[in-house]
Structure formats: C-alpha cells, structure tokens
Amino acid sequence: MTSNQKVAVVTGTSSGVGHETSLALARSGFRTYATMRNLNKSENIKSVATKENLPIHINQLDVTDDISIKNAVQAILSEVGRIDVLVNNAGYALNGAFEDLTTDEIKAQFETNLFGVIRTTQAILPIMRKQEFGIIVNMSSGxxxxxxxxxxxxxxxxxxxxxxxxxxxxxLEPFGIKVVLVEPGVIRTNFANAMVVAKKSQDPNSPYSQIMQKMATSFEHMMENGSSPDLVAKVVLKAVTSENPSLRYLAGKDIETWMEGKRNKSDEEFYKMMKQNLIK
Ligand SMILES: NC(=O)c1ccc[n+]([C@@H]2O[C@H](COP(=O)([O-])OP(=O)(O)OC[C@H]3O[C@@H](n4cnc5c(N)ncnc54)[C@H](OP(=O)(O)O)[C@@H]3O)[C@@H](O)[C@H]2O)c1
Structure with missing residues (x-):
C-alpha cells in the first residue's frame, strides 16, 4: 500500500452496482475491499482484478450478520489501519402489495436494506471519527x-x-466525515432476478393481482431501458473524489425526469402522472 493510498470498503459486490463500483474505485487507485456474503461469487471480480492488476481485496461480509461485519472490519483494519470510504450498497427489493406482505417478509427487507447500513456504518464510524476523515455513501434509490x-x-x-x-x-461533519446518498433510477443488474416476491402476492386470487400485473409490465419495460451499473459507479466515484461532496446524487436519466416532475408538480399532479405511467 502506498502511504497516501485511500482505502474503500464496498458491500454487496458479487454483482451489479457494487461490482462495478468496486472496479471503478480500484481503477482510480483506491485500495478497495470488495465485500460479499458469498465468496463463491467472487470469481468474476477476481478475474477482472487480476487481468487489470487492480488493488482489489475480497472479504466475506453479510450485512445481516454482526460477527461477519466485525471480522471483516477487523481484518481490514489490521491490514491497512484506516478506512476512508464506505459504500453501503448491499440490498434487494421485496415486491408485493402492502396487504399481501407478512411482517416477517417486511422485517427481512429492513434487516438488509436499513439495518445492514446501520450495522456496517456503526462498525466503521469509530475508525473514521478517529482518523478525522471519511465518506459514507449510502446506496438509496429513486x-x-x-x-x-x-x-x-x-x-x-x-x-x-x-x-x-x-x-x-x-x-458527522464536525469530525470530517461526509455522508452521501446516491439515488439510482432503474439499473440493469441482477436486481430483478434477486427480487423477492411476497408469498401472498404470488397467489393469482390476491385482490391486488391486477395492479401488480400492470406494475410488473411497466417494470419490465423500465428495465429494458434501464441504465448500466457503470453509470452508478461513475456517480459514486465522482462523489468520493470531490473536494466537497453533495448530500444527494441522482444516477440515471429516468430518475432525473421523475424528480423534475416531483419538483415542478403538486403532489396530486405527480400522483396522477405516476399512475398514468405505471398502472394505466
Ligand atoms: N437495479 C436497480 O434498478 C436499482 C435502483 C436503485 C437502487 N438500487 C440499489 O442498488 C444496490 C445494489 O443493487 P443492484 O441493482 O446492484 O442489485 P444486485 O445485482 O442484485 O446486487 C445486490 C448485491 O447485494 C448483495 N446482498 C444482498 N443481501 C446481502 C447481505 N445480506 N449481505 C451482503 N450482501 C448482500 C447481493 O449479494 P448476493 O449475490 O449474495 O445476493 C449482491 O451482491 C441495492 O441497494 C439496490 O437497492 C438498485
């Protein structure tokens, strides 16, 4: 490790946005810890790293498991003694009309997407606070x-x-730590395959099956026109290499258009527009 080389940790790097973000960071010189819950999925990133001679290191980290987070953070700390950038990227979508969701399905969704961010950040924050520097990028969404x-x-x-x-x-600002939200639109990754469809939502007799069917058709169409994960990786890179990163970054033409609609319309007008686009 060179003395001024920055250290980045990314969660959920086995595919999609996390995979591309790790590569983008490493290509710009970050010593990048690409973490994933299942190391059997590491071949892809390893082979790119080897081919391009990138400073990528793979660690096991499941964001729902405190011990796995602790072990990964300790291993990184003992190797390099600092963490400059954390990208909380791991996540998936639970799909289904609200009444069709069980509390357990919703809790599992929060365990990964929210408590995963909380656990990982709390494990790394003391390190950033001590070194008086850090950038935490939370992968939000439109x-x-x-x-x-x-x-x-x-x-x-x-x-x-x-x-x-x-x-x-x-x-965190007084401690030299910046927080960044990246809000991608629809991105072509493994996201749709990994989507969990609520059990009751799979029943064709669900009172919500018609609206869900319409939504599925719209989502398929949006996916076909979705952006590449590379675009999100570039946005993350821009944020973490900026002198003074903003709190929010949109990633994708689609979300830029939606957000423009949201800014310029009343709630009622925006609701109507969304309805027409998604479930007409
Ligand atoms: N694709 C989109 O349209 C879109 C839009 C806006 C925001 N996002 C957000 O972008 C992030 C990345 O999603 P993606 O589109 O790149 O989807 P993806 O290709 O399915 O990647 C999701 C990653 O998260 C990992 N993951 C899931 N649960 C985990 C856990 N408990 N611990 C550690 N890793 C875990 C997955 O690992 P496994 O391979 O082991 O499952 C995978 O590496 C997510 O936070 C998602 O909400 C996506």
Missing part, C-alpha cells in the same frame, strides 16, 4: 424519493436510509 405500487416495503427502507443519512450528515 425509491428513496417516491413511492410506487408494490413497493411499500422496499420504498420504506430507502426512505429510512434517506432520513438516517440526512440526520447523520449534521452529526
């Missing part, structure tokens, strides 16, 4: 700014990540 049918659980985790981050930003 779903952290607007709701949609079938998304109540996922959307509420991302709204929570937004509130958490915005509040933390005030507390």
């Amino acid at each position: 779903a952290g700014r607007l709701g949609y049918p079938g998304g109540s659980a996922y959307v509420s985790t991302k709204f929570a990540v937004e509130g958490l981050s915005e509040s933390m930003a005030y507390e």
Whole structure:
C-alpha cells in the first residue's frame, strides 16, 4: 500500500452496482475491499482484478450478520489501519402489495436494506471519527424519493436510509466525515432476478393481482431501458473524489425526469402522472 493510498470498503459486490463500483474505485487507485456474503461469487471480480492488476481485496461480509461485519472490519483494519470510504450498497427489493406482505417478509427487507447500513456504518464510524476523515455513501434509490405500487416495503427502507443519512450528515461533519446518498433510477443488474416476491402476492386470487400485473409490465419495460451499473459507479466515484461532496446524487436519466416532475408538480399532479405511467 502506498502511504497516501485511500482505502474503500464496498458491500454487496458479487454483482451489479457494487461490482462495478468496486472496479471503478480500484481503477482510480483506491485500495478497495470488495465485500460479499458469498465468496463463491467472487470469481468474476477476481478475474477482472487480476487481468487489470487492480488493488482489489475480497472479504466475506453479510450485512445481516454482526460477527461477519466485525471480522471483516477487523481484518481490514489490521491490514491497512484506516478506512476512508464506505459504500453501503448491499440490498434487494421485496415486491408485493402492502396487504399481501407478512411482517416477517417486511422485517427481512429492513434487516438488509436499513439495518445492514446501520450495522456496517456503526462498525466503521469509530475508525473514521478517529482518523478525522471519511465518506459514507449510502446506496438509496429513486425509491428513496417516491413511492410506487408494490413497493411499500422496499420504498420504506430507502426512505429510512434517506432520513438516517440526512440526520447523520449534521452529526458527522464536525469530525470530517461526509455522508452521501446516491439515488439510482432503474439499473440493469441482477436486481430483478434477486427480487423477492411476497408469498401472498404470488397467489393469482390476491385482490391486488391486477395492479401488480400492470406494475410488473411497466417494470419490465423500465428495465429494458434501464441504465448500466457503470453509470452508478461513475456517480459514486465522482462523489468520493470531490473536494466537497453533495448530500444527494441522482444516477440515471429516468430518475432525473421523475424528480423534475416531483419538483415542478403538486403532489396530486405527480400522483396522477405516476399512475398514468405505471398502472394505466
Ligand atoms: N437495479 C436497480 O434498478 C436499482 C435502483 C436503485 C437502487 N438500487 C440499489 O442498488 C444496490 C445494489 O443493487 P443492484 O441493482 O446492484 O442489485 P444486485 O445485482 O442484485 O446486487 C445486490 C448485491 O447485494 C448483495 N446482498 C444482498 N443481501 C446481502 C447481505 N445480506 N449481505 C451482503 N450482501 C448482500 C447481493 O449479494 P448476493 O449475490 O449474495 O445476493 C449482491 O451482491 C441495492 O441497494 C439496490 O437497492 C438498485
């Protein structure tokens, strides 16, 4: 490790945004700890790292498991003694109309998307505070700014990540630590495959099956036109290499358009527009 080389830790790097973000950070010189819960999925990133001679190190880290987080952070700390950037990226979506969701399904969604961010950040924060420097990037979503049918659980985790981050930003600034929210639109990753469809939502007799079907069709269409994960990686890189990173970064033309709509319309007008686009 060179003396002024920055150290980055990324969660959920087996595919998609986390994978591309780790590569982008390493390509710009960050010593990058690409963490994942299942090391059997590390071949892909390892082979790119070897081919390009990138400073990427793979560690096991499951964001729902305190011990796994502790072990990963300790291993990194004993190797390099600092962590400059944390990208809380690991996540998945639970899909289903609210009434069709069980409390356990919702809790599992929060365990990963919200408590995963909380656990990992709390494990790394003391290190950043001591070194009086750090950037925490929380992978939110357009779903952290607007709701949609079938998304109540996922959307509420991302709204929570937004509130958490915005509040933390005030507390951490005096210690030289910045908090950044990245809000991607629809991105072509393994996200749709990994999506968990609530059990009751799979029943064709669910009173919500029609609205869910319409939403599925819209989502498929949006995925076809989705952005590449590389675009999100570039946004993360821009944020963490900026002198003074902003609190929020949108990632994708689609979310830019939605957010413009949200800014310029009343709640009622925006609701109508969303309805027409998503479940017409
Ligand atoms: N794709 C989109 O349209 C989109 C839009 C906005 C925001 N996002 C956000 O972007 C982030 C990355 O998603 P993606 O699109 O890149 O999807 P993805 O390709 O499915 O990647 C998700 C990553 O999270 C990991 N993960 C899930 N649960 C985990 C856990 N308990 N501990 C550690 N890692 C875990 C997955 O690991 P496994 O391979 O082991 O499952 C995978 O590496 C998520 O936070 C997602 O909410 C995605």
